[in-house]
């Protein structure tokens with residue numbers, strides 16, 4: 001981690017978990033145990049329908065509320081979709097884009113990810129752009145090519161002054177929800193490569209300012225080691241973000257780095 005140049009961000013991705021009342025309960029639990037002085041930004045990305053409840057519940061907890069998806073059009077006949085302006089209007093700060101579950105189950109592609117990133121930035125949101133390889137791709141030895149393609153596609157047309165608003169999350173698909181974490185070396189290697197890719201596109205100054213997270217079975221037991229890697233500036237946490245105590249332990253691990 002390098003606090004001098006960029007933000008450390010610990011973000012929970014609740015996926016399709018917790019009702020509005022469970023959100024309120026979680027916020028109360030979190031408030032009781034979250035340290036007041038934090039060196040990192042803490043974000044909780046909740047299901048879209050629970051955003052208003054989360055905004056209210058996390059108001060005095062100094063936790064930003066994030067969304068898990070956004071559509072790229074501004075408005076119109078797109079049944080079931082939510083626009084970037086709608087999220088912004090609710091007070092949302094971050095939005096996850098291109099999570100592998102969206103790519104796998106909902107047909108998201110590098111092309112739609114890019115359109116969503118542009119729409120999110122235009123609305124003043126911070127996109128958390130997810131990239132990552134499958135086990136087959138890793139075994140074929142094409143991880144870096146794939147990551148470069150995903151990063152370059154996601155950032156296509158993003159002007160230099162807006163890139164530092166983007167967060168890039170490296171989430172190896174084989175480590176998501178499997179309990180199988182990438183080793184700190186594997187995670188660090190790809191996170192450094194992501195920064196190098198941004199450097200080739202935008203130069204060293206901007207590359208230094210972009211937050212790169214790791215996600216994939218991050219938990220209290222492995223967070224400190226992962227977060228101590230120089231190019232890992234935070235985590236995107238699924239399962240372990242659902243329990244306030246585990247989530248806070250990860251925030252504490254980030255605070256110690």
Ligand SMILES: O=C[C@H](O)COP(=O)(O)O
Nearest residue numbers: 013176177216217238239
């Ligand atoms: O967005 C979060 C990732 O999918 C990681 O999920 P996980 O921590 O449950 O493996």
